[in-house]
Amino acid sequence: MPVADTQVEVLIVGGGPVGLTARALLERWGVRTLLVEKHRELSPFPRSRLVNARSMEILRQLGLAAEITANAFPAKFGRIRFRDTLHDSDFASAAMVGVNAPIPESPVSGVVTSQDRLEPVLLAAADTPMRFGLELIDLAEEADSVVALLVDRQNGEQTRVRARYVLAADGANSTIRQQLGIGTTGPGAMAAVTTVVFDADLNSWCADQPAGVYFTAHGSFLPLYPEGGWAWLAPTPEDPDRADWPALVSRALGPSAGVRAHVSRVQHWVMNAFVAERFRHGRILLAGDAAHAMPIIGGLGMNTGIADVHNLCWKLAGAVHGWAGPHLLETYETERQPIAHQTLRQAVANTQLMLQAQSHRREQLRTNGAATPTHRELPWSERYFAQLGLVLGVTYHSDAVLTDASRPTEPSDTGTDYVPTAMPGHRMPHFWLTPNRSTLDTFGEWFTLLTPDPRHWEQQAAAPWPLRIEPLTREHTDLCGLPPQGALLIRPDGHVGARWQDRPASDSTLRHALTTLTASTPPS
Structure with a gap:
């Protein structure tokens, strides 16, 4: 039986960037919230890497843009570079428009930064309660509220929360979406991916040609923080538990590199691509990856989720404070679901073009052997990733x-x-x-x-x-x-x-x- 009861106006489930942004927005509207996160701390992994111009406009409204920019990479990192190995020259490059330089269409620029640098800033942006280590295990809708049962997996203590509304920001594998029986449409799981966080001295290969992402024939390399640190993203091997990750990273850097990677973290994950069939079930609303999971190419996923809650939170505030009717919440799905489908199409297209580019280059390398491959036209223009x-x-x-x-x-x-x-x-x-x-x-x-x-x-x-x-x-x-x-x-x-x-x-x-x-x- 529950040992503690809590009443709030909005229960937010999920403490990633989307849930944390919703918490900050609702606090400014004077809405009483509780945010619960099943993990016991913020994510230690870099995960999302790009905060685009629209998200920065929203974060500027919250007074956070300057701090986020100060902790991010300089604008010159707002490029994507394609190389055979990290220490080779570029064979292609594309600008992240709105990130690599100011644009007249916005008062702010997007930035390249890691999610583990962004989340602490979002957490500090509000004073409303947040509880780590609480996992939602049951949800029941009533006439004018939702009752959620939460459990602390460490000590087994249960908490029952009664909320007027629940905002589900609990990720692509959303427990809430599954409990509600809401299906998804789209390609689904596109790839099993491993992220390896490591340290290595790669300055001599990258300092003169900075980028937010280096795509190579052997995986993608991402600089993590202005002061150092790297991540390597590659397909998950058949037996990841037995993998020699330092050796795999070093091999991916190139046989002539002579660099040994010092691995600190490894995370296996699935690159999903779907949109939920519904974004709302009564008083429960889905946002972020719970509503739509985007392939990572183009950095559209987290940004779409931040735009979700920017659209939703003023509507929740109106319903809570009484100056809006219940029907207003129906416009959340009407407005955001088509955007999710449009964004998914773009993210899938980005991913397919990136895979084509890598495949074309591998074929060139195989055909030419030791000879330097000649230039090949890539399947997109410089403007393709502008977005x-x-x-x-x-x-x-x-x-x-x-x-x-x-x-x-x-x-x-x-x-x-x-x-x-x-x-x-x-x-x-x-x-x-x-x-x-x-x-x-x-x-x-x-x-x-x-x-x-x-x-x-x-x-x-x-x-x-x-x-x-x-x-x-x-x-x-x-x-x-x-x-x-x-x-x-x-x-x-x-x-x-x-x-x-x-x-x-x-x-x-x-x-x-x-x-x-x-x-x-x-x-x-």
Whole structure:
């Protein structure tokens, strides 16, 4: 029987980057949460390596971007390099656009950093309770709450938590998703992979040509931290328990390298590729790898999960605080599931192209023998891994977006192109309001009304919804494609919720829009 009972508004299950980001976001909304993680500490493995520009915008909103950037690699590491062995010259290279240099479309750049450097920053970003070593073993939905049974595997102590909502961020092998019987679609398990963390002096081969990832014919090499450390990713051998990992890493570095690797950690894992058939089951919502597992090529997985909870947490806050109706939570799946499918297609395509490149080069090496292979055209352009359209061009279509008469833009099939637009459903474009203040800095735990005509809009009643009105100059309205008396209503996640071409038609214009967007009962 449970020996302790706890009541919270939102129970977060899973203490990776997605669960930790949700915890920080919900704390800022004043939502009482408890985060539980079955492991007894944060992950000691590097795992995810890329924080893209959109995730950095979200982390900037949490006040964390500067610290994360300070602990990350310099921008020059924002490249992918292809080599026969690590100490050979590049035979191809591609930029991580939005990481290797600043971009005008965002106030921040993405960074190359290891997950074990990111998670402590996210953990320190909130003061709400977090308990390590607690594993969820049962879940029961009731009319107005969810009851979770948790167990401490070390001492057997059980805890029963009653929450209004449960956010499942418990990974690709999600216990919650399996307990709910939610299936998945997609390729499934694509490869069994081993990550070997090691130390070796590789500076002479890489210092002049830095990269976040070096793909070779014998696996991928990743620098882990600015001060040192490496990881080698390769297919898991048939008998991993008997493997001589230092010898395998040294062999992969190249027979003429003469370098001995000092291995500190080894982790076996499966590279999955799927999207859950549902993201919501009553009061239980899936996010991150629990909702969609992405192949690692292109660094899309963790970033998609951070965007999930940025979309979800303001909706949970509205449901908890009463200014949104239950139907608003339905828009989470409506908006995020199509993005997950689009992202999965891109991640699978990235993986296939990387494997093709490695296969082509191995064939060249086999055919040429000891001779240096001639250059070969690779199956992508320099822009292939750009992906800005997928990172910044996400568009939502749901009841939480009021469409206007504008013609919608078509999303890029490859995710490489991004065209800034202030049309409903799109992320509000970045531009500088002052030298140090972006349009994105006006968004937070509130709705934002951007207008060159604030006097007329300030007369609109907005309670009980949190709202701030920000004035725009003529220059800014031109950038938005907005007439002099128009306005943009921006949701707390930075996406345009509504757009007006003229002054409010009545005293209830804004109230009607907020009521519709939040699926709430109109205030009397």
